Amino acid sequence: MTATLGTTSTTKTPDLGPAVELVSKEEGHRQPLAPEFVSAEDFSPLEVAYDFGRVRREDIEAGPKNIWRYKKLLPVPSNVEEIPNTEPGATRLIQADRLAKALGVKKVWVKDDTGNPTHSFKDRVVAVALAAAREFGFDVLACPSTGNLANAVAAAAARAGWRSVVLIPKTLERAKILTTAVYDGDLIAVDGNYDDVNRLATQLAAEQESWAFVNVNVRPYYSEGSKTLAFEVAEQLGWRLPSQIVVPIASGSQLTKVDKGFREFGQLGLVDETPYKVFGAQATGCSPVSAAFRAGHDVVQPVKPDTIARSLAIGNPADGPYVLDVVNRTGGAIEDVTDEEVVEGIRLLARTEGIFTETAGGVTVATAKKLIETGKLNPDEEIVLLITGDGLKTLDAVEDKIGPKATVSASADAVREALGI
Amino acid sequence: MTATLGTTSTTKTPDLGPAVELVSKEEGHRQPLAPEFVSAEDFSPLEVAYDFGRVRREDIEAGPKNIWRYKKLLPVPSNVEEIPNTEPGATRLIQADRLAKALGVKKVWVKDDTGNPTHSFKDRVVAVALAAAREFGFDVLACPSTGNLANAVAAAAARAGWRSVVLIPKTLERAKILTTAVYDGDLIAVDGNYDDVNRLATQLAAEQESWAFVNVNVRPYYSEGSKTLAFEVAEQLGWRLPSQIVVPIASGSQLTKVDKGFREFGQLGLVDETPYKVFGAQATGCSPVSAAFRAGHDVVQPVKPDTIARSLAIGNPADGPYVLDVVNRTGGAIEDVTDEEVVEGIRLLARTEGIFTETAGGVTVATAKKLIETGKLNPDEEIVLLITGDGLKTLDAVEDKIGPKATVSASADAVREALGI
Numbered sequence: 156m157t158a159t160l161g162t163t164s165t166t167k168t169p170d171l172g173p174a175v176e177l178v179s180k181e182e183g184h185r186q187p188l189a190p191e192f193v194s195a196e197d198f199s200p201l202e203v204a205y206d207f208g209r210v211r212r213e214d215i216e217a218g219p220k221n222i223w224r225y226k227k228l229l230p231v232p233s234n235v236e237e238i239p240n241t242e243p244g245a246t247r248l249i250q251a252d253r254l255a256k257a258l259g260v261k262k263v264w265v266k267d268d269t270g271n272p273t274h275s276f277k278d279r280v281v282a283v284a285l286a287a288a289r290e291f292g293f294d295v296l297a298c299p300s301t302g303n304l305a306n307a308v309a310a311a312a313a314r315a316g317w318r319s320v321v322l323i324p325k326t327l328e329r330a331k332i333l334t335t336a337v338y339d340g341d342l343i344a345v346d347g348n349y350d351d352v353n354r355l356a357t358q359l360a361a362e363q364e365s366w367a368f369v370n371v372n373v374r375p376y377y378s379e380g381s382k383t384l385a386f387e388v389a390e391q392l393g394w395r396l397p398s399q400i401v402v403p404i405a406s407g408s409q410l411t412k413v414d415k416g417f418r419e420f421g422q423l424g425l426v427d428e429t430p431y432k433v434f435g436a437q438a439t440g441c442s443p444v445s446a447a448f449r450a451g452h453d454v455v456q457p458v459k460p461d462t463i464a465r466s467l468a469i470g471n472p473a474d475g476p477y478v479l480d481v482v483n484r485t486g487g488a489i490e491d492v493t494d495e496e497v498v499e500g501i502r503l504l505a506r507t508e509g510i511f512t513e514t515a516g517g518v519t520v521a522t523a524k525k526l527i528e529t530g531k532l533n534p535d536e537e538i539v540l541l542i543t544g545d546g547l548k549t550l551d552a553v554e555d556k557i558g559p560k561a562t563v564s565a566s567a568d569a570v571r572e573a574l575g576i
Numbered sequence: 577m578t579a580t581l582g583t584t585s586t587t588k589t590p591d592l593g594p595a596v597e598l599v600s601k602e603e604g605h606r607q608p609l610a611p612e613f614v615s616a617e618d619f620s621p622l623e624v625a626y627d628f629g630r631v632r633r634e635d636i637e638a639g640p641k642n643i644w645r646y647k648k649l650l651p652v653p654s655n656v657e658e659i660p661n662t663e664p665g666a667t668r669l670i671q672a673d674r675l676a677k678a679l680g681v682k683k684v685w686v687k688d689d690t691g692n693p694t695h696s697f698k699d700r701v702v703a704v705a706l707a708a709a710r711e712f713g714f715d716v717l718a719c720p721s722t723g724n725l726a727n728a729v730a731a732a733a734a735r736a737g738w739r740s741v742v743l744i745p746k747t748l749e750r751a752k753i754l755t756t757a758v759y760d761g762d763l764i765a766v767d768g769n770y771d772d773v774n775r776l777a778t779q780l781a782a783e784q785e786s787w788a789f790v791n792v793n794v795r796p797y798y799s800e801g802s803k804t805l806a807f808e809v810a811e812q813l814g815w816r817l818p819s820q821i822v823v824p825i826a827s828g829s830q831l832t833k834v835d836k837g838f839r840e841f842g843q844l845g846l847v848d849e850t851p852y853k854v855f856g857a858q859a860t861g862c863s864p865v866s867a868a869f870r871a872g873h874d875v876v877q878p879v880k881p882d883t884i885a886r887s888l889a890i891g892n893p894a895d896g897p898y899v900l901d902v903v904n905r906t907g908g909a910i911e912d913v914t915d916e917e918v919v920e921g922i923r924l925l926a927r928t929e930g931i932f933t934e935t936a937g938g939v940t941v942a943t944a945k946k947l948i949e950t951g952k953l954n955p956d957e958e959i960v961l962l963i964t965g966d967g968l969k970t971l972d973a974v975e976d977k978i979g980p981k982a983t984v985s986a987s988a989d990a991v992r993e994a995l996g997i
Contacts, residue, residue: 220641220666221668239673239674241930242668242670245641245666247642247663247693249663252660253660253735253737267693270691270692270693271691272668272688272690272691272930272931273930273932274695274968309930310926310930310931310932311930312930313926313927313928313929313930314674314928314929314930314931316674320995322991323980325980325983329975330968330971332979332980333971333974333975333978333979334932334967334968334971336978336979336980337922337923337926337932337967337974337978338926338927338930338932339923339926339927339978341981341995342979342980342981343980343981343982343983343984343991343994343995344980344982344983344984345983345984345985345986345991346983346984346985346986347985347986351986352986355986355987355988355991358988359988359991359992363997501758502758502760505731505734505758505759505760506734506759506760507734507735508734508735509662509693509694509730509731509732509733509734509735509759510693510731510735511694511731511755511758511759545968546755546758547695547751547755547966547968547969548968550751550754550755553754553758554750554754557754557757557758557760558753558754558757558763559744559746559753559757559763559764559765560762560763560764561764561765562746562764562765562766562767563764563765563766563767564766564767564768565766565767565768565772565773565776566776567776567779567780570743570764570766570776570780571780573764574741574762574764576784
């Protein structure tokens with residue numbers, strides 16, 4: 156099933172910059188650019204193919220301080236920065252010496268994507284989806300979601316002046332409902348679980364001609380936005396690839412796109428094609444890709460998620476097999492960590508580097524720790540950690556574990572005693 | 577009362593870059609750089625005086641993408657970017673056409689400071705305070721606080737490997753306690769109100785030689801960090817000053833420093849010295865400066881705060897008279913808005929631009945609206961709004977006003993009906 160073209164698409168040829176075709180991931184069938192996400196030939200996911208032409212560092216450096224500086228490597232129009240959209244990206248890459256010391260390794264870099272407009276990497280993919288969707292003539296931005304994606308879609312649609320339609324399970328935490336509802340789109344709470352919401356989204360995507368479901372019918376464009384994480388890391392390192400990078404796995408899309416981003420930078424001569432290893436991080440309560448990696452399988456057995464890392468809780472990850480390909484090809488590894496380790500990971504990053512990440516970031520940090528302890532990450536080579544979301548959104552995960560050192564009466568003596576001074 | 581020098585200060589001459597002296601705001605008495613905040617001569621606040629030398633746009637543009645690009649205009653060491661600290665700044669300046677349209681004006685820019693490490697402008701001032709405090713030989717970073725400042729101090733100290741001591745009233749919202757406690761500093765909850773906590777902080781600042789209370793004994797350095805908001809706005813506008821800017825008022829420090837930043841840029845020839853008007857925004861429930869402005873007074877009568885805009889709830893604002901000076905000198909104005917208008921301001925910004933701000937940002941937006949309606953802001957000239965904090969931290973302010981459009985059963989028909997399709 157694929158979505159039909161948007162209503163106004165006949166009046167305009169979409170300008171998707173360097174993008175030229177869609178190609179199926181399994182057998183490489185090619186088809187014209189359209190809001191479709193599965194190949195009718197081999198039923199595998201469709202991916203954007205490009206004709207990049209020449210891209211120089213100077214062109215990128217002269218661009219805006221957000222993801223649109225990489226527009227020549229994305230399926231977006233050539234004047235994308237002039238069109239109302241959120242302006243994600245250009246987030247900090249922090250040299251994390253105290254974390255490195257705590258982990259017993261030489262050098263760690265933290266890519267802190269909490270600085271995005273709605274504080275997660277989802278702003279990157281949604282901004283690209285919106286830019287492409289506009290070219291296809293859509294005028295409604297939609298998604299099924301349980302958190303970060305809902306925030307990003309509702310915010311981007313508000314900024315663009317589009318209607319947003321976001322479907323959520325009605326049991327979602329109140330904070331996540333509020334941070335989506337505030338943008339005043341059409342937020343619909345469904346009396347069902349995530350599977351129900353996803354099913355309804357797929358149904359609506361098939362019948363609503365002018366609706367772009369970011370992670371359904373415009374998914375090939377949407378997912379390309381994750382490449383900008385790789386682009387930024389490489390540019391911020393001074394135009395070179397890192398030797399080791401740890402990426403959290405939900406659907407697996409981000410990990411494969413980080414790899415794609417590094418390869419494209421290398422192929423275009425923007426960086427030297429030095430070897431790099433990609434490592435994957437999962438929560439044990441939803442670790443189908445980690446389990447497949449451990450077993451040496453090339454397919455992924457779906458699981459029923461049960462973890463506090465809800466933004467990673469996809470039991471049947473669409474890009475699982477491709478994640479295994481990337482990790483095996485680059486010589487990386489995949490590990491998973493318990494919920495307790497996730498919280499420890501959150502606290503370790505906060506304590507050492509002053510960055511408060513959500514549970515997904517805790518998964519990344521804790522998995523890195525485990526990969527170091529088991530000798531899979533080389534302690535003598537640099538390690539980049541992708542921190543993709545914000546602790547303010549998952550306060551419940553740490554709520555019972557942290558608090559004031561002491562509660563005292565309002566006297567200087569009491570404070571001194573509590574502080575041991 | 578002033579703090580004594582830090583313990584290790586005798587072993588090292590502080591390198592505070594272009595800073596040369598402290599000068600009293602009232603009578604201009606000069607004294608050497610030291611961790612002191614009140615003049616012993618005239619009892620007025622001390623401010624940093626500089627010998628800038630030559631500062632060129634190219635020097636700034638070649639600097640890091642954070643506030644340290646302006647190090648030649650701040651009281652920080654010349655190698656400040658090499659020393660562990662948070663890396664705030666370089667936040668987005670958004671052209672807000674949809675908000676402008678809603679407000680009935682020609683052009684609005686939103687400076688979105690929610691992109692900072694702990695999502696408020698406090699990261700700017702705390703980073704400068706930390707950099708200066710290190711030069712004075714301190715090794716503990718401390719503050720009394722009720723929210724954003726606590727987050728920023730605890731995070732910056734963690735990143736630097738310093739001990740932090742943060743005093744809060746024990747009645748603070750659980751979310752604000754968690755977002756400070758996670759950094760694992762010494763967070764002390766006091767059985768008292770904000771006044772009690774402030775009193776204890778002043779007491780401890782006087783007796784603890786190695787403790788830098790960011791907003792007490794190193795306040796002259798700390799407050800200079802707010803200039804970076806002005807510097808960034810001017811640079812992001814293409815090296816020019818805006819004609820109108822609206823700034824929220826708590827202690828009033830930020831507003832006076834925004835003005836100072838614009839003047840310094842002009843004096844150094846980094847921008848043309850074009851006229852600009854500075855406007856102040858308060859919540860009616862804590863509007864002593866607005867009341868003084870309206871009455872034509874040059875002093876400020878303290879009030880007892882009662883507003884949802886808690887990060888602005890300073891009833892006796894130290895820089896109140898200087899705010900009045902700046903606003904009167906530049907031809908601006910000050911207004912205040914009700915809590916209901918604050919929430920409307922939050923929702924207006926979210927709905928039109930996809931930016932979710934805290935109550936202080938709601939004050940700024942709502943005040944701008946009022947200043948436009950009363951003809952004090954010129955609708956034909958551009959307006960810059962400083963959005964200094966994040967809506968995720970003040971969810972309680974909007975909690976009862978927003979929510980899903982509908983809650984429906986898990987059927988496509990129910991969703992279609994709810995959406996009117």
